[in-house]
Amino acid sequence: MALSAFDRALIAATQGGLPLVARPYEAVGAMLGASGEQVQERLAQMLQDGLIRRIGAVPNHYRLGYTANGMSVWDVCDEQAAELGPRVAALPFVSHCYRRPRHLPGWPYNLFAMLHGTSRAAVAAQAAEVAALLGQACRSHDILYSTAILKKTGLRLKD
Structure with missing residues (x-):
């Protein structure tokens, strides 16, 4: 499945992680000239289509005290x-x-x-x-x- 220009920009904007702000999808959308809702909808579709496997937090357990x-x-x-x-x-x-x-x-x-x-x-x-x-x-x-x-x-x- 070919990626659109928006898909590539979305992946590039999120590959380092979502911004640590109250409304991360809105922040990503602002970078891409899209709404937070559009970002969420496209990521959900990418999940459904199997382009991405999951969206989730990846904590550093050591920094949280879980050594x-x-x-x-x-x-x-x-x-x-x-x-x-x-x-x-x-x-x-x-x-x-x-x-x-x-x-x-x-x-x-x-x-x-x-x-x-x-x-x-x-x-x-x-x-x-x-x-x-x-x-x-x-x-x-x-x-x-x-x-x-x-x-x-x-x-x-x-x-």
Whole structure:
């Protein structure tokens, strides 16, 4: 699908993030000679068309005090993973949760949930809550703690 001149300008204006103001779509619109409503509508259409995957906040957990960040990995009964995954994702301390294929024999995990805490003990307590929710459907789990902050970027246009 070809991008219009407006699409390219919109992506260029937002690829570094939305402005940190009360009405970010209005601010982007002002840069592009459009209304905030037009900006929102076009971004929504781009989402629907699959041109962009999502619009969301990308916090720096470390700057917020959450220095113990761990990807919890779970070996969950395949028959129950589709039902349990959304329940895990709904927990307030889970920033994202998804299924991935197992890679046996060394990697039995099929459900992943990112946990953020101010200490490893806090993350371990969160993992205990996830384990309780999963119950007998969970055979094993582990927590893989972050060791570095990765630069997170959004959509970028090549020149």
